[in-house]
Amino acid sequence: MKVNVHAVNFTVDRKLVGYVQGRLDKLEKFYDRVVCSDVFFKLDNTNLKENKIAEVKISVPGDEFIVKKQCKTFEEAVELAADSRERLLMIRKQKIRATS
Template sequence: MKVNVHAVNFNVDKKLVDHIEERMNKLEKYYDKIVSSDVFLKVEQTSEKENKIVEVKIIVPGDEFIVKKTCKSFEEGVELASESLERLLVKRKEKIRTHA
């Protein structure tokens, strides 16, 4: 699967990119027809501690899933987003299986 990481208005370090790619590739265990994923990392200018926004868009044949999480760290956001995507992909797989 192709993983695109987009950091909005800042430079992202290699360790974070590797973590994101590794986490996104794990999603293929749940649904093997994922075409690509785009991960957008943004920092919101607020006084809140939870100002890191992680938005993940996954493209599968005939559909796309978008999950947005706001957390204290990008790693935490990536974890929460990928857990949500796991549930969505499992649901989609079951739905396809029932209709097939």
């Protein structure tokens, strides 16, 4: 699966890009028709510790899923977003099987 990583107003290091690629590749276990993923990293301008935002958009044939998570680290935000994507992809797979 092709994963595009975008950072708004800062640069992303290769370690984070590698982590994102590895974590989102695991989503193909749950639904093998994932076309591509776009990940947007943003920093919220607040005094809160949880100021890192990860927005994950996953494209599948006929639909797009978007999840936005805000956490202390980008890795944690990606992990939470991927977990919720897993549930949605499993539900989609079950619906497709039921209609077939």
